[in-house]
Amino acid sequence: MSEPTLKVQDPESTIVEAESMPSRRVFLGVAAAAGLCYAGAIGYPIYRYLASPAEMAANETAVSEVTLDKAQALPLGSAMIFKFGSSPAMLIHGADDSWVALSAVCTHLGCTVKFEPELNRIHCPCHGGVYDPHTGKNISGPPPKPLKAYKVNVGANGVVVSRA
Amino acid sequence: MFDSIYKWLDERLSLGELTAFARKKTIPLHGQSFWYYWGGISLFLFLIQIFTGILLLVYYRPGAEAFESVRQITYVMHFGWLIRSAHSWCANLFIFSILVHMFSVYFMKAYRRPREIGWFTGIALLFLAALFGFSGYLLPMDELSYFATKVGLQIPSMLPFMGHFTTNILRGGPDVSDFTVQRFFALHVVILPLLFLPLLGLHLWLVQKHGNAVPPSEEAKPLAERKTVPFFPNFFQKDLAMWLITLNVLALLASIFPWDLGKQADPLASTPDGIHPEWYFMAPFHMLKVLGNLLPGATGEVAGILLFTIGLALWVVIPLYDGESRTGTRGRNAHYFGLFAVTALIITTALGYWGIR
Numbered sequence: 001m002s003e004p005t006l007k008v009q010d011p012e013s014t015i016v017e018a019e020s021m022p023s024r025r026v027f028l029g030v031a032a033a034a035g036l037c038y039a040g041a042i043g044y045p046i047y048r049y050l051a052s053p054a055e056m057a058a059n060e061t062a063v064s065e066v067t068l069d070k071a072q073a074l075p076l077g078s079a080m081i082f083k084f085g086s087s088p089a090m091l092i093h094g095a096d097d098s099w100v101a102l103s104a105v106c107t108h109l110g111c112t113v114k115f116e117p118e119l120n121r122i123h124c125p126c127h128g129g130v131y132d133p134h135t136g137k138n139i140s141g142p143p144p145k146p147l148k149a150y151k152v153n154v155g156a157n158g159v160v161v162s163r164a
Numbered sequence: 165m166f167d168s169i170y171k172w173l174d175e176r177l178s179l180g181e182l183t184a185f186a187r188k189k190t191i192p193l194h195g196q197s198f199w200y201y202w203g204g205i206s207l208f209l210f211l212i213q214i215f216t217g218i219l220l221l222v223y224y225r226p227g228a229e230a231f232e233s234v235r236q237i238t239y240v241m242h243f244g245w246l247i248r249s250a251h252s253w254c255a256n257l258f259i260f261s262i263l264v265h266m267f268s269v270y271f272m273k274a275y276r277r278p279r280e281i282g283w284f285t286g287i288a289l290l291f292l293a294a295l296f297g298f299s300g301y302l303l304p305m306d307e308l309s310y311f312a313t314k315v316g317l318q319i320p321s322m323l324p325f326m327g328h329f330t331t332n333i334l335r336g337g338p339d340v341s342d343f344t345v346q347r348f349f350a351l352h353v354v355i356l357p358l359l360f361l362p363l364l365g366l367h368l369w370l371v372q373k374h375g376n377a378v379p380p381s382e383e384a385k386p387l388a389e390r391k392t393v394p395f396f397p398n399f400f401q402k403d404l405a406m407w408l409i410t411l412n413v414l415a416l417l418a419s420i421f422p423w424d425l426g427k428q429a430d431p432l433a434s435t436p437d438g439i440h441p442e443w444y445f446m447a448p449f450h451m452l453k454v455l456g457n458l459l460p461g462a463t464g465e466v467a468g469i470l471l472f473t474i475g476l477a478l479w480v481v482i483p484l485y486d487g488e489s490r491t492g493t494r495g496r497n498a499h500y501f502g503l504f505a506v507t508a509l510i511i512t513t514a515l516g517y518w519g520i521r
Contacts, residue, residue: 038411041415045242045243045246045247046219046243046247048242048243049219049222049241049242049243049244049247050219050222051242052240052241052242052244055242056240
């Protein structure tokens with residue numbers, strides 16, 4: 001688009017005319033600002049809409065305590081998987097009558113790990129990571145960190161697992 | 165750098181041809197030019213439908229969980245109510261805008277040679293849009309959508325010989341159920357888009373090929389007196405302005421009047437009072453009702469379907485009937501037929517709403 005050409009006859013009137021017309025720069029600035037407002041007004045609800053499950057999961061992880069009814073009946077040398085917040089966790093009743101609760105999410109790439117009582121270890125089937133079932137410490141394989149440990153409280157009616 | 169990228173692309177895609185076409189394309193300028201916007205508005209609304217539809221698809225679950233998932237979208241997911249409301253409002257605006265587009269094409273006689281196929285594809289697109297509306301209406305599986313679909317499916321069941329069979333296939337059984345939702349969902353998000361998109365492509369290509377039609381009053385003028393404006397950038401800017409207005413209207417409607425979600429459909433509950441179809445199905449619904457009262461029993465139904473089918477057929481084949489005649493009697497008859505159709509539709513729709521008031 002070409003700028004409107006101004007014939008210079010009377011210098012005074014030309015100046016008035018040029019000032020009353022918004023310049024191209026101002027127009028583009030206003031258009032860009034309006035465009036940004038629209039993009040925001042449309043983009044923000046869509047972002048929040050798509051992020052809803054992630055936000056709900058974040059609220060769930062805010063959970064600090066889970067009560068597992070009747071879990072005190074778990075046999076010696078066995079384990080059960082339960083949900084702590086939004087992610088799986090593991091309650092182990094050791095052969096020595098010890099109680100341990102650990103996150104069941106492998107610290108390597110997030111697979112769910114498995115308790116293997118006969119080998120007395122926690123094993124990750126994805127890449128062969130091995131953890132100590134008493135402490136959650138990473139013993140061999142790719143995991144970079146130990147499994148997160150929770151506090152366990154065994155009562156008459158159930159087992160209470162809480163953040164350490 | 166932009167120059168070299170452009171050159172690279174131009175060499176492979178001949179972008180120059182496109183820009184030359186856009187620069188050469190002109191739009192006729194006359195008293196009725198306003199109606200040229202409605203095709204573009206319809207297109208814009210369709211694009212919004214694709215966009216909001218994909219967003220709803222993120223959480224919608226057809227089948228037994230249909231109602232629960234729509235409840236989640238409406239009340240649990242952030243801004244889900246807004247996206248659903250925009251999709252529902254946009255569907256109505258879409259049908260409305262197509263109708264305006266169709267009637268303006270009709271009265272400007274833009275269906276005449278060589279634009280007959282543009283008219284036929286347009287009618288087919290309207291028909292598909294109505295099916296989009298009908299199938300989408302059931303998906304929330306609330307009380308209203310359940311009963312409206314139940315009633316709506318009575319219409320194909322009146323088809324001679326194969327009505328019962330066709331309806332059972334469409335419905336997935338003798339009654340509206342989870343199976344119905346599942347197949348209406350497939351229809352709504354797979355089959356109808358597959359049919360709609362190529363037809364739309366043909367329709368738009370024909371518009372580019374033949375250009376905008378001018379009404380007979382303009383055709384009567386000598387070429388030198390007719391005015392045009394370049395499509396790019398003049399008309400394009402106005403088109404964009406129209407899209408912006410459309411977007412604002414939609415945003416206001418969707419946020420100020422959020423679309424309702426009724427109670428979950430209960431097949432054993434009796435039909436709520438004042439049940440009625442969407443406004444764009446109101447006219448045939450009411451005509452059937454009136455004829456059903458005038459002629460008792462099956463006669464009324466058959467007469468209604470017959471009358472409607474004949475009217476529709478006459479409407480669709482208008483380019484064949486009113487082809488070459490410019491200002492002759494046939495042209496005038498087509499005009500009166502159009503006025504009659506619009507009046508009949510408006511009156512029966514109004515009476516329909518009056519009746520359920």
